[in-house]
Amino acid sequence: MEIEKHIQAIIKEIDPSDEEAEKTSKRVAKSYEEFFHGYREEASKVADDAFYKSEMNDLIILKNIPFESHCEHHISPIVGFASIGYIPNDGRIIGASKLARIVDCFARRLQLQERMTIEIVRALESLLKPKGVGAYVEGEHFCISHRGVKKQGAKFVTRYFSGELKGDLRREFLASVLGK
Numbered sequence: 001m002e003i004e005k006h007i008q009a010i011i012k013e014i015d016p017s018d019e020e021a022e023k024t025s026k027r028v029a030k031s032y033e034e035f036f037h038g039y040r041e042e043a044s045k046v047a048d049d050a051f052y053k054s055e056m057n058d059l060i061i062l063k064n065i066p067f068e069s070h071c072e073h074h075i076s077p078i079v080g081f082a083s084i085g086y087i088p089n090d091g092r093i094i095g096a097s098k099l100a101r102i103v104d105c106f107a108r109r110l111q112l113q114e115r116m117t118i119e120i121v122r123a124l125e126s127l128l129k130p131k132g133v134g135a136y137v138e139g140e141h142f143c144i145s146h147r148g149v150k151k152q153g154a155k156f157v158t159r160y161f162s163g164e165l166k167g168d169l170r171r172e173f174l175a176s177v178l179g180k
């Protein structure tokens with residue numbers, strides 16, 4: 001309700017003649033609910049006990065997970081792809097769809113891409129206690145492409161690695177993720 005009220009005030013500032021301001025503000029508030037739903041989620045709950053045992057002891061990757069986020073500096077959209085991987089410890093693995101849900105859990109917040117990349121890695125570390133985690137995130141920030149310097153198509157790339165993925169495996173992870 002509060003958000004609705006404030007959005008309405010913003011619309012009135014931008015276009016005092018807008019007679020649809022009330023309806024628009026309701027729609028905007030509803031979209032905000034979706035955009036920032038991550039604040040009502042916890043990575044541990046998102047994973048929902050979808051843990052399994054497997055003989056797999058090599059690198060597992062889910063790549064090109066599309067995400068939408070908003071930068072905390074301009075509240076403008078960030079759209080891109082995240083690829084995440086881990087090396088299971090003692091065969092402990094997680095359902096593939098949960099990896100995508102973990103990305104959403106952090107993307108649906110006001111974000112810094114750098115922080116989001118680290119948060120994803122830390123969440124997997126605490127959920128799986130794996131031997132290593134890697135994340136590669138590519139995002140187009142609308143605050144760069146549609147305002148200010150207006151550099152459309154410029155992609156912001158962040159990576160973060162932990163445990164064994166900090167070593168030689170990091171190169172293998174990046175090769176898989178970048179399709180080389």
Ligand SMILES: [Zn+2]
Nearest residue numbers: 071073074143
């Ligand atoms: Zn920004």
